[in-house]
Amino acid sequence: MPSVRDSAALGTPRLLRSLVVTAAVAASTLLPGAVAAADEPAGTSVTGRLVHAVAEAHPDEAAGHEGHGHAGDGAVAWVQPAAGDAVRVDPAAMADLPTGATVEVTLGSGTEGSDDEDEALEVLEKDVVALPVATPVLRDPAGLTxxxxxxxxxxxxxxxxxxxxxxxxxxxxxxxxxxxxxxxxxxxxxxxxxxxxxxxxxxxxxxxxxxxxxxxxxxxxxxxxxxxxxxxxxxxxxxxxxxxxxxxxxxxxxxxxxxxxxxxxxxxxxxxxxFGLGHSSAEQCDGAVEGSGCRTVGYRDLYDVMGVSRSLMGSLTVPQAARIGLLPAAQIQALTVQDAVTTTTLAPLSGTTGTRALRLTDAAGSVYWLEYRTATGQDGWLGTDADRHRLETGVLLRRAGTLPDTSVLLDATPGPASAWETDFQAALPVGVAVPVSGGAFTVVVQGVSPAGAVLTVTPTSTAGAAPAAPQPPPLSRGAR
Ligand SMILES: [Zn+2]
CATH class of the missing domain: 3.40.50 (Rossmann fold)
Structure with a gap:
C-alpha cells in the first residue's frame, strides 16, 4: 500500500515531542524546583478545567500508524488551573471525563513505563468537581450556530x-x-x-x-x-x-x-x-472479527473524515454522527441481547430518510453500530478511481469507543495478521453469519439493493458477557 508505512517511520512521535515540552515546562512552573515531569514528587494535586486535545499525524502517515496500547496516538490532555500554567496529564486516564469538566487530580510521575522526561504526568487520583454545563445549540441573528x-x-x-x-x-x-x-x-x-x-x-x-x-x-x-x-x-x-x-x-x-x-x-x-468527536479508527484481529491478537490503528477508517478520507470526506460513521446528535433518533433502531430475532432494512447512510443505523448493545453495555454505505451522495466516490484502497460498499460494523478512538471499524471479513497492511475490505458479506460481541448477536445480511440492505439480527441473551447465568432447563434441575 503506497500510503502505509512502518510505524517507526512516522512523524507523529516527533511532532508530539514538541508538544510535550509544554508539559515539563508547565509542571516545573507549578511545582517549584522540579526540572522534569519524571522527577515530580507523587501526590501533588491540581484543580482546574480539563481540556482534551488531539495532535494530528500527517495524513500520508496516519493510516499506517499502529496504536500499540494507544501510546503516541496524538491524544493530549491538560488541566488548566484558574491561575498559572496548564499541567499536562496522561490523556488515557482522563478519557472518560469530558473537556470542560472541572477536575481535581493527584499527580504521579511520568506515565507508567516511560523514562521520557517530557512525558505527561501520571494521574493517581481524579475527582470531578463540576461537569461542564450542557448548552443548547443556538442560532445567532445571522443564522449561524x-x-x-x-x-x-x-x-x-x-x-x-x-x-x-x-x-x-x-x-x-x-x-x-x-x-x-x-x-x-x-x-x-x-x-x-x-x-x-x-x-x-x-x-x-x-x-x-x-x-x-x-x-x-x-x-x-x-x-x-x-x-x-x-x-x-x-x-x-x-x-x-x-x-x-x-x-x-x-x-x-x-x-x-x-x-x-x-x-x-x-x-x-x-x-x-x-464538536466532541475522536477519531474513526479500525481494529484488526488475527482471523477474527474481535477477540485476542488485535491491534487498533488510529485514523484507519478511511470512509470517514474523522479517519483518513482525505479530500473525499465520506459521510460520518454512525457512531460518530450519533455521538454528537446528528443522527435523528427516529432513524436509529436499537436492539439489546434481550430482544427477539429482528429483520430490518437499513437505508443508505448518505440519504436523509429511513432507518440509517442499527444499534446493538451487549450485556456489558458495549455499543455496536451497523450502517449501509452506498456509492451515492457524500459517498459517491466509493468504487471510483479515487477509492484507492478499494473500500467496499455494503453493510459496515463498528464499535463505539472512548477518546481518542470514538468509532472503531471492525473487519467482517478478517484475514490473518500477515495480511493486515493491505486489508481495507471490511463489509459484511451477503448471506454469511457474522458474530458481534463474541456472539452476543449474530448478523446476517440477507441482501442489498440501491434502496436498502436487509439484515437479520439474532440476539443471544445467554452469550457474551451476560452477567446472569442461564437458568438450567427443568429436566436437568430435576435430575440433580
Ligand atoms: Zn484528529
Missing part, C-alpha cells in the same frame, strides 16, 4: 508563508461549512464572523495553549458556546503538529484549533474534534 474567528499566525515571529486570509476564510465558508451543514441536515451552520491577517506571537507551537491564549488576547476572541478560534500557522514555524484541536462535547461547545495546512478536510476534521 458556529462562529469562526480566523487568524493567520506567525508563531514566535517566524516568516509568513504564501497563504492568504481570504484563502482560509473561503475554505471555511465554502467546503467546510457545506460539509457540516449536510451532515447535520442543516442543524450546524458555521461561518467566519471575524478574520485577521498575519499576526506575530511570542509563543511558538511548543505550547498550543499559550499560543491560542496569546492570539485570543490579541484579536479579542471571546471563548464561548459555538465560538471557534481557528489559527492558521505559518508553514515556516517549526515544531508544530499538522493540526491540533481541543475536543469539545457537542456541536455547541466551541473551541480552539490550529492547522498548518489549507486542506478543507483537515479543517472539517479539527472542527469535528471541537
Amino acid at each position: 458556529n462562529r469562526v474567528t480566523v487568524v493567520l499566525v506567525r508563531p514566535a515571529g517566524v516568516a509568513a508563508d504564501g497563504v492568504t486570509e481570504a484563502q482560509i476564510v473561503d475554505t471555511v465558508n465554502g467546503p467546510v461549512a457545506d460539509f457540516w451543514s449536510r451532515q447535520s441536515n442543516g442543524a450546524v451552520q458555521l461561518g467566519v464572523t471575524r478574520s485577521h491577517g498575519w499576526t506575530a506571537t511570542t509563543a511558538g507551537c511548543a505550547d498550543a495553549g499559550a499560543l491560542w491564549n496569546e492570539v485570543a488576547a490579541t484579536v479579542g476572541f471571546a471563548a464561548g458556546d459555538g465560538n471557534h478560534l481557528l489559527v492558521y500557522v505559518s508553514g515556516a514555524a517549526p515544531g508544530c503538529a499538522y493540526a491540533l484541536a481541543e475536543v469539545g462535547t457537542t456541536t455547541g461547545t466551541g473551541g480552539r484549533l490550529y492547522v498548518q495546512t489549507t486542506s478543507s478536510s483537515a479543517i472539517v476534521h479539527e472542527l469535528g474534534h471541537n
Whole structure:
C-alpha cells in the first residue's frame, strides 16, 4: 500500500515531542524546583478545567500508524488551573471525563513505563468537581450556530508563508461549512464572523495553549458556546503538529484549533474534534472479527473524515454522527441481547430518510453500530478511481469507543495478521453469519439493493458477557 508505512517511520512521535515540552515546562512552573515531569514528587494535586486535545499525524502517515496500547496516538490532555500554567496529564486516564469538566487530580510521575522526561504526568487520583454545563445549540441573528474567528499566525515571529486570509476564510465558508451543514441536515451552520491577517506571537507551537491564549488576547476572541478560534500557522514555524484541536462535547461547545495546512478536510476534521468527536479508527484481529491478537490503528477508517478520507470526506460513521446528535433518533433502531430475532432494512447512510443505523448493545453495555454505505451522495466516490484502497460498499460494523478512538471499524471479513497492511475490505458479506460481541448477536445480511440492505439480527441473551447465568432447563434441575 503506497500510503502505509512502518510505524517507526512516522512523524507523529516527533511532532508530539514538541508538544510535550509544554508539559515539563508547565509542571516545573507549578511545582517549584522540579526540572522534569519524571522527577515530580507523587501526590501533588491540581484543580482546574480539563481540556482534551488531539495532535494530528500527517495524513500520508496516519493510516499506517499502529496504536500499540494507544501510546503516541496524538491524544493530549491538560488541566488548566484558574491561575498559572496548564499541567499536562496522561490523556488515557482522563478519557472518560469530558473537556470542560472541572477536575481535581493527584499527580504521579511520568506515565507508567516511560523514562521520557517530557512525558505527561501520571494521574493517581481524579475527582470531578463540576461537569461542564450542557448548552443548547443556538442560532445567532445571522443564522449561524458556529462562529469562526480566523487568524493567520506567525508563531514566535517566524516568516509568513504564501497563504492568504481570504484563502482560509473561503475554505471555511465554502467546503467546510457545506460539509457540516449536510451532515447535520442543516442543524450546524458555521461561518467566519471575524478574520485577521498575519499576526506575530511570542509563543511558538511548543505550547498550543499559550499560543491560542496569546492570539485570543490579541484579536479579542471571546471563548464561548459555538465560538471557534481557528489559527492558521505559518508553514515556516517549526515544531508544530499538522493540526491540533481541543475536543469539545457537542456541536455547541466551541473551541480552539490550529492547522498548518489549507486542506478543507483537515479543517472539517479539527472542527469535528471541537464538536466532541475522536477519531474513526479500525481494529484488526488475527482471523477474527474481535477477540485476542488485535491491534487498533488510529485514523484507519478511511470512509470517514474523522479517519483518513482525505479530500473525499465520506459521510460520518454512525457512531460518530450519533455521538454528537446528528443522527435523528427516529432513524436509529436499537436492539439489546434481550430482544427477539429482528429483520430490518437499513437505508443508505448518505440519504436523509429511513432507518440509517442499527444499534446493538451487549450485556456489558458495549455499543455496536451497523450502517449501509452506498456509492451515492457524500459517498459517491466509493468504487471510483479515487477509492484507492478499494473500500467496499455494503453493510459496515463498528464499535463505539472512548477518546481518542470514538468509532472503531471492525473487519467482517478478517484475514490473518500477515495480511493486515493491505486489508481495507471490511463489509459484511451477503448471506454469511457474522458474530458481534463474541456472539452476543449474530448478523446476517440477507441482501442489498440501491434502496436498502436487509439484515437479520439474532440476539443471544445467554452469550457474551451476560452477567446472569442461564437458568438450567427443568429436566436437568430435576435430575440433580
Ligand atoms: Zn484528529
